[in-house]
Amino acid sequence: MTHMPKPLYLAAGAYTMSLGTGRPEFNPRKARPGLEHYIQEVGRAVFDQIEDPDVIDEGVIGNFMAARFNKQGHLGSLMTIAHPSLEYKPMIRVEGACASGGLALATGIKSVLSGLADSVLVMGVEVQNTVKAVYGADILAGAGWFAGERKAGGTYFFPQKFSDRAGAFGQKYGVEKSRAAMAHWYATAIENARLNPLAQEHHNAVKDLVGLGLTPPDARTFCEHINLFHCSKVSDGAAAIVVCTKEGYKRLGLKRKDVVKIVGYGHAAANLTAPPPELTELTTSRKASGLARKMAKISAEDYGVIEVHDCFSITGMLSLEALELAGPGQSIDLVMAGENKRTGRFPTNTGGGLVGYGHPTGASGVRMAVDLWKQLTGKAGDFQIQLQKEHGVMISMGGNDKTVVSLVLKR
Amino acid sequence: MDLNTRLQNVTVIGAAGKMGSGISLLLALEIAYRALEHKDRTYLLNLVDVNDGALLGLLRYLREQAVKDAEKQMSRIRRLYADREDLVENGEMIQAFADEVLQHVRTGKTMTLAQDSTLVFEAAFEKEELKVGIYKELAAICPRDMYILTNTSSIPLHVLADASGMLGRVIGYHFYNPPAVQKLLEVITPDVCDSELQQLAAELAKVLRKTVVPSNDIAGFIGNGHFMRDGLHGIREVERLAQEHGFVKAVFFVNKTSREWLLRPMGIFQLIDYVGVDVFQLILRVMEKYLNDGLHSPLIDRYLELGIKGGQTSSGTQKDGFLKYDKGAIVGIYDPEKQEYVMMDGTWNKEADTQLGAHPDPTLSWKSLQGDPHLDAKLRRYFGSFGANPTFGVQLATDYFRVTREASLRLVADGVAHSAEDVNKVLTLGFFHLYGPINDYLD
Known part of the structure; x- marks a missing residue:
């Protein structure tokens, strides 16, 4: 692909606090919020910027290793808790190690370019402070070639x-x-x-x-x-942004000054x-x-x-x-x-x-x-x-x- | 026989007690590492205790601590398991190591477990007859060249060795609580002691990364030699002050000044509670038996009659003693007259604080001075200000300071300690004091 087949934009971005050592809120001995909290918090922050939540056609969530850090798979379905309007909409989880967020953006871009969607909510999440660093290192090592x-x-x-x-x-x-x-x-x-x-x-x-x-x-x-x-750092957090067409951001109630062009x-x-x-x-x-x-x-x-x-x-x-x-x-x-x-x-x-x-x-x-x-x-x-x-x-x-x-x- | 060979069959007697657990852990870890390094050898650690439940608890403790140790020693663990193709991740190796630690451990209630041991650690209750009985039994079933390293904190070694027919084969190996963490090891060598045993004891201390302070074979040694006199001074001060201020306030004054004014980690009554009022009495009795030095307190006896014992629960929470605790904080003081705790609810303790007068420097505390690079200069300045600051609190602290110094100097004069430096080392390493009692801060 040498050019964008149609103009695409990013709109209504948000991310949560990155929680981990260094933050006064972080106490390794106390229970901490899980994936659900981050998905909902960042979802709220995006939907607060949007006039009509039903305008979001699809969702993509990037995540690396929730299956090990949190014993949770099936994040596409979990992502619907970000907002009631997402129920029964197409949701998909993508993974590419620490580029999972990048892949989520790529997937959102492709969805919009395909014409199947005008606005895609792209999210990334990871909650890593569930294990000590020495075990976290094992999990993150999955980004390399395990067998070799x-x-x-x-x-x-x-x-x-x-x-x-x-x-x-x-x-x-x-x-x-x-x-x-x-x-x-x-x-x-x-x-x-x-x-x-x-x-x-x-x-x-x-x-x-x-x-x-x-x-x-x-x-x-x-x-x-x-x-x-x-x-x-070893961090818990989430980020989200909307990939959309021109029609898409207008229907979200946003102006050109509020969005950036990809x-x-x-x-x-x-x-x-x-x-x-x-x-x-x-x-x-x-x-x-x-x-x-x-x-x-x-x-x-x-x-x-x-x-x-x-x-x-x-x-x-x-x-x-x-x-x-x-x-x-x-x-x-x-x-x-x-x-x-x-x-x-x-x-x-x-x-x-x-x-x-x-x-x-x-x-x-x-x-x-x-x-x-x-x-x-x-x-x-x-x-x-x-x-x-x-x-x-x-x-x-x-x-x-x-x-x-x-x-x-x-x- | 070299240390490595002796470590192939080791026994801990009284393994599930507070000190025994820690000693067992140190040995279990050392043995597991050796077993991984010397695969052609068999290593066994026999853990003997009279309490089945406590032995099960000990196994749980060993596993938890083995996991924690492996997490910290991960690079070493990865090297040791380099040839185990089935172990790839840190987590897998940590679990394998915890299994390894327990694989070498046998627990039981009978002394016969020790029959092949040439190295026995004894951490039984601090009672002479009990220990002598154990040594006699061991002498009857173990190999002739078996050595005993005892954790006694007060009973003279020559007495134990002589009474059990083990002369030359017993050495004092006094760990501090908790043994796995505390760097200090007080080694008491009796007059008659095999040179091989002395060398083994020194080599093992190095392997376990302990700092050895030698002490002479005089009841109480350095640690309790100091602590008992320190505690008795506190009690006498209470008895003196109680006449004017009442008992509860007197305990409050002495505990507070001995901690905050002397910049110690605990007040003297908090420390007695931590050790246990019953243990304090026991050690006093042992020492008095051999030293005949007025080491006795009717108040301590009275507390025990009333069932006030202090000490800790099996999970490590502080039980009530002289003081009442809530989540580790002091909230009340026992009144033996009323036979109840008087809570520090502000009705009287505020006034007591006023009576003590202001702390000479509220910015300084035991905690705030941890790791301070200018510690000596700051202490010098702090204690130097005492003279110009004649409050009631400073007066009590000054008396305490001088008495504890005198008691320490006597340990050197009486030949318990080889030097003032050794006494200071025991107090700073074993009791976590910021400074040794033998100093010139108040001169």
Whole structure:
């Protein structure tokens, strides 16, 4: 697909608080809300923005591992509890590891393009704090190749995979420089999260963030090349947004200024059983975002606001290179110059991203679309940036760069 | 015989008690790790106790704790199970490890379980005749080269060894509660003690990652040598203050100042309740028998006559003793005259607070000073301000401070402790005090 067969829009976005360590509301010893709470809360927040709830034709819900975290399958049916108007409407659950939210958007887009729907409610949800981290790591490892990789993998499977990438990156471009950039990535994520009341790190009051980010990695207790500050959080949360046609958003009672146009779309999957072709590059992310940019007929310089999947600081940096905002290894200079900050040339993850807002895995892709929508429509509140350009881009990535959905949005 | 060989058959006597459970856990974990590392060897841990129900509880406790330990040692566990193709996920390995821990454990009520053991840990009730009886029975059924490591906290080792015909084969291995967590291990070496046993004890302490403080074989050793005198001072203070202020208020004053003014984790009566009023009495009796040092309190005897015992339930909640507790918080004080608890409902304790006067520095507490890098300087400044601050509370705290220091110095002078440093170590590591009692803060 090299062009959008018809104009599509994103409307009425919302997400919940990302609950987990760092939030004062979070107490590991007390019972916490489950999937139902998040689906209903985010559903309410979307339907509150809509005049006629019956206008929603379908629903798609992205989720990674509720079957293990919550012992719950059949989320398509569960999604109907978001609003009474959804009863007996078509609902479907999609999964693509941490790109489940991205896939939910892709599925919503396809539904609308097929002509079967004018407005699709796209949701993502994950409730992960049901188990201790050491068991959560097992569940999340399902995003890798279980039969071929898990046994030889570390206690914390994915941190180790991305630690390997950080190690290779450091070896190629300088260990100290790359670690400094990763520390700055962390600092920026927290600074942004402080402006976003729903972010898990909103209350983080650490003074020397860069110093903390520079904590030397400890292979004995965690990983060789990354520390805990280079990781996204274990989170509970949900996000939702409506994919619709022009007629669709009008029937929702919205105006063009309230919605953003989807002008680029790219989706790529790579062989789960094969190691990455290059540790220092996110090859699949580059492919998918290249397709999206080509469809949008713009250059990387045109991005005014960016959402990348910083499940780890190093992933965030490599994503900037995959977007061709920086050449190989040059994300270090980009980050050290502060160009990814909210006032920089390429404001990235302005609501905190995965490191600052949190990473309810199946919700993250949708949450990114919501943050872009917020920025491009001027609804980002305290973390609103002064937009210099009218395009936004997102990369929703699953596993070790194995499933990627990229969207380019226009104000 | 080396430690690894001895660890192949170990027995814990009194395994299901508070201290025995913790010692059993330490050994069960160590044995499970060794069994995974040395697959050609057989390891057995015999857990003996008189209480069937408590033994079942102990098995549950061991499983829960084995899971918790494996969760923390996951990298090591993954390495140990690298050759087990059927175990892939962390969760699978954690369960396998918990199974492994229990596979080496045998529980029972009869001493015969110990018959092949060359290493026996004894954590039976603190009664001389009981322990001697156990040692005699063990000596009759176990291999000749069997050694006993006893958790006694007060009875002289030479007395136990001599009476049981085990001279040279018994050493004091006094863990602190809870043994699996507490770093301190008081090792009491009697005059006659096999050098092999001494070496084994030292090696095992290292393996269990304990900090050893050596103590001489004098009843009470360092830990109780200090605690009993500290407690008796508190009781005498109550008796003195009660004449003017009434009994309940007196307990309130002494408990409060010994905790908040001395910056300790617990007030002295809270600590006696924690240990158990009955245990406190028992240890006093043992020590008095050998030391003849006025280690006796009619008040403690009276409390026990009235059935006021303190201690904890099997689930670890504090039972009422000198003080009444609600979810861990102190809510009342026992009045032995009225034979009831007088609640701290604000009717009298506010006035008592006023009588004590303001705390010398309300910003400082035992909790607030945890891990403080400037601890020594802050304590120096804090206690240094006592002189210029002659409130009633400061006066009580000053007296307490001096008495506890005197008692500690006597432990060194009497040869119980080798050095002032050892006494300080026992109090900071074993009792979680912020500072050792032998210091110059008030000089």
